[in-house]
Amino acid sequence: MPTLNERYETYCRTLKTLSQSHLLAFWPQLNGAQRAELLDDLDRIDFDRCQPLIDTHVRAQPTVHIPEHIEPPEILPAVADEARAEHYARARQAGEQAIRDGRLALFTVAGGQGTRLGFDGPKGAFPISPIRNAPLFACFAEGLLGAERRFGCRPRWYIMTSSANHDQTTGFFADNGYFGLSPDDVMFFQQGQMPAFLPDGRIALADVHRVALSPDGHGGSLQALAKSGALEDMRRRGIDTLSYHQVDNPLVQIIDPLFVGLHVLAESDMSSKAIPKAYDKERVGNFCLVDGKVTVIEYSDLPDELAEARNPDGTRRFDAGSIAIHILSRTFVERVTVPGSTVQLPWHRAEKKVATVDQAGSAVTPTSPNAVKLEMFVFDAIPLARNPLVIYTRREEEFSPVKNAEGVDSPATTRRDLIRRAACWLEQCGVTIPRDGDGEPAMPLEISPKYALDADDLAQQLGEQRPTLTPGRPLLLE
Numbered sequence: 013m014p015t016l017n018e019r020y021e022t023y024c025r026t027l028k029t030l031s032q033s034h035l036l037a038f039w040p041q042l043n044g045a046q047r048a049e050l051l052d053d054l055d056r057i058d059f060d061r062c063q064p065l066i067d068t069h070v071r072a073q074p075t076v077h078i079p080e081h082i083e084p085p086e087i088l089p090a091v092a093d094e095a096r097a098e099h100y101a102r103a104r105q106a107g108e109q110a111i112r113d114g115r116l117a118l119f120t121v122a123g124g125q126g127t128r129l130g131f132d133g134p135k136g137a138f139p140i141s142p143i144r145n146a147p148l149f150a151c152f153a154e155g156l157l158g159a160e161r162r163f164g165c166r167p168r169w170y171i172m173t174s175s176a177n178h179d180q181t182t183g184f185f186a187d188n189g190y191f192g193l194s195p196d197d198v199m200f201f202q203q204g205q206m207p208a209f210l211p212d213g214r215i216a217l218a219d220v221h222r223v224a225l226s227p228d229g230h231g232g233s234l235q236a237l238a239k240s241g242a243l244e245d246m247r248r249r250g251i252d253t254l255s256y257h258q259v260d261n262p263l264v265q266i267i268d269p270l271f272v273g274l275h276v277l278a279e280s281d282m283s284s285k286a287i288p289k290a291y292d293k294e295r296v297g298n299f300c301l302v303d304g305k306v307t308v309i310e311y312s313d314l315p316d317e318l319a320e321a322r323n324p325d326g327t328r329r330f331d332a333g334s335i336a337i338h339i340l341s342r343t344f345v346e347r348v349t350v351p352g353s354t355v356q357l358p359w360h361r362a363e364k365k366v367a368t369v370d371q372a373g374s375a376v377t378p379t380s381p382n383a384v385k386l387e388m389f390v391f392d393a394i395p396l397a398r399n400p401l402v403i404y405t406r407r408e409e410e411f412s413p414v415k416n417a418e419g420v421d422s423p424a425t426t427r428r429d430l431i432r433r434a435a436c437w438l439e440q441c442g443v444t445i446p447r448d449g450d451g452e453p454a455m456p457l458e459i460s461p462k463y464a465l466d467a468d469d470l471a472q473q474l475g476e477q478r479p480t481l482t483p484g485r486p487l488l489l490e
Contacts, residue, residue, distance in 0.1 A: 016044070019051050030063060031213070038220035038373055046221035053223035056175070056205050057215070066213040069361045070384045082309070082318060085301040087286055087332045088274065088403040099277075100270060107273030110253060111163045117251045118167050118266050119237075119340070120152060122181065122259035123174030123203045123227050130417045134177040136259040137184045140414060142427045142434075143458040143488045148414075149184065151262045153191035155461035159267040162469060167267060168251060169198045170242050174227050178202050192462075201240030204228045208366045208383040216366055216383050220373045224366050224383070230258070230336070231357045231388025238349035246342050254345070256338040256390070260413045263429060264337055265405075265466065271339060274401055281344035281397035286332035287407045292319045296333035297391055299402050306400040308334045308391035332402065334391055335411045348396060355396050357388045408432060428452075434459045437467040438481075441474055446483045454483035460490035 014022070020039065027033045035054065039047065068074065092100035110116050124135040131138050139145035146154075152169075160166035173181045182200055185191070190198060207215040208224040216224040228235075233256075237243050246252070253272060257264045265271075275283040286299050297308040298319075311319075314330065321329040348355050363381035370376050394400050405411070412429035415421040434457035435445045446454040464470035473489075481487055 016047060016051065020047070023051065023054055026059070030059060032059075032215055034214055035217065035223065037371075041373075042221050050221045050223070053225060056225060057207055057223065058204070062207065062215075065359055065386055066209065069359055069386055070209040070211070070213050074361055079302050081303075082330075083301040084330055084332070085299055085306045085402060087299065088401065090404045090406055100274075103273030103277050104270045105273065106276050107269030107271065108163060110272055110276055111159060111167065111267060111269060112165050114165050114167075114249070115251060116167050116253045116255060116267065116272055117170060117246065118152070118156060119170045119172070119233070119254045119256045120259055121172050121203075121230055121233050121256070121336075122149075123172060123177065124259065125177055128416060129414065129423065134173070134181045134184065135414075136171075136181065138414065138423075140262050140423060140426060140430075141458055141460075142431050142456045143486050144460075144490075146460075147184075148259055148262055150188070150191045151461060152259075152266055153193050155266045155465065156197070157192055157462045158460075158465045158469070161462070162465060163267075163269075166193075166197060167255075168246075168249065169193070170237070170254070171198060171200050172203050172233050172236055173200055174203050175205060175225070199240075199242055199245060201236060201242055203236050204232045204239070206232075206386050208364070208385050210368075210383055216368045218367055218369070219375075220369055224368060226385055227387070229360070229387025229389055231390045231392055233390060234340075234345050234357070234393065235349050237345055243342060243346055243349075252342045254340040254342065256336075256340055258336045258413070260415060261335075261337075261411060262414070262426060263410050263412045263433060265410055266461075267465065271403060274403060275339040275341075278399050278401045280339070280399040280401045281341050282394055283339040283401040283403070284391070284394065285335060285337040285405045285410065286402050287335055287405060287411055288331050289328060289333045290407075292328065294333060296335065298330050299332035299334060300330060302395070305395040306397075306402060307395045308389075332404070335405075336390070337405070337410070338390070340393075344393075344397060348393060357390075357392045357396075359386045359388060361386060408436070431457045437464070437470050438479075440467040441471045441478070443478050444481065446481055448483075455481060456486040458486070458488045458490075460488075463489045 122136045126133055126135045126138050136149040137147050139147050156167055205225040206228045210216050218224040295311050297310055298314050300307050300309050318330055323329050362385050364385050365378045365381055366383035368376045412426045413421050414423050414426040431453050435453040439445055448454045464473050
């Protein structure tokens with residue numbers, strides 16, 4: 013292993029050729045620990061990936077090209093109509109068989125911290141269930157245990173962390189006994205990072221001994237699967253399909269046999285779920301058909317006349333919102349991540365406020381954007397996919413992310429929606445739900461995913477028994 017000084021000498025030569033020598037400007041005044049931290053930061057930078065982007069995305073502002081002709085794509089219904097009933101039945105059977113055969117794995121993107129929630133720790137450790145206060149990670153672990161109970165096979169779990177929360181995440185799992193899973197059921201790996209750039213193309217220093225680094229976007233999850241060895245692990249285990257979701261949405265149906273089966277029968281590279289938008293300019297991506305390819309256009313990039321466009325019957329023309337729930341084929345991820353591939357995700361530029369140091373080493377706290385960050389979006393893989401498929405799901409059934417401490421998409425609204433969904437499932441099973449004056453369930457309700465994965469599963473679990481609910485008295489099914 014090279015010594016600290018040998019690593020330093022190597023970087024002196026490398027950074028000089030890249031016009032990034034300023035990253036070592038404070039070396040003489042650093043102590044041994046600081047020097048090691050700086051070199052470790054430099055090791056995290058893929059300079060071959062970064063350098064070409066300086067001219068195209070940092071010094072220049074890439075033009076966002078909105079095509080002239082954008083059409084709504086075909087979106088499959090959440091529930092089969094008469095014409096699709098037979099196909100949906102076959103798809104459900106195909107999905108269940110893929111799960112039983114061990115071909116499906118869960119992929120959770122969990123690199124975020126709970127800072128915006130006022131929580132000190134990984135977001136996945138945030139307590140969210142209405143009665144037990146089970147953390148997000150526990151909800152998904154119980155979903156895997158529920159899948160094992162229902163289908164006889166426990167899907168493997170791939171969890172992408174970040175440098176900011178990796179050790180905390182792995183420690184949280186260990187401290188909680190992996191929530192009933194075996195450590196062998198879970199593979200953790202870290203998301204890639206990109207440096208922040210100053211407008212002139214220099215990489216920014218966050219401190220005299222630290223590079224300003226940040227995650228490379230959820231699109232970087234595909235590269236992380238490849239670089240971490242996760243794809244090779246899947247190949248060895250016969251896993252060919254990934255159920256992708258983000259850690260902040262506890263309503264997601266992580267193992268959905270219908271969704272998996274539709275993906276398999278379509279021989280799709282990448283399939284996605286959508287929800288009808290709540291209003292024209294809701295802050296979600298829009299599924300569109302661009303030059304014959306299914307594409308997600310950001311809410312900020314979709315022209316107002318399209319966002320507000322109506323069909324002859326008055327319904328919204330572009331109504332399918334992206335909610336970051338996907339099925340990915342392993343071979344597709346391999347294809348878009350192979351070194352030198354011409355099929356790659358694009359980079360997106362964002363101007364951000366980044367704490368830096370000036371040439372004298374003094375801290376600079378900006379009051380306006382002073383740096384450029386680059387990231388990739390996973391939905392940009394959809395136009396690269398063969399036979400992409402999009403299906404509607406119900407918002408109240410599958411989408412209530414916890415993002416903010418208060419207000420919209422907060423713990424309060426997510427817990428409310430978990431209770432509402434539990435009440436809906438119970439009512440579908442013939443259980444009477446007492447409600448208050450606002451029509452809300454008059455007691456806390458919680459159904460562990462280990463106990464039931466959906467309303468049909470709940471009916472089978474209850475059998476002939478039907479609980480009697482009393483206002484104010486919690487009901488927990490676990």
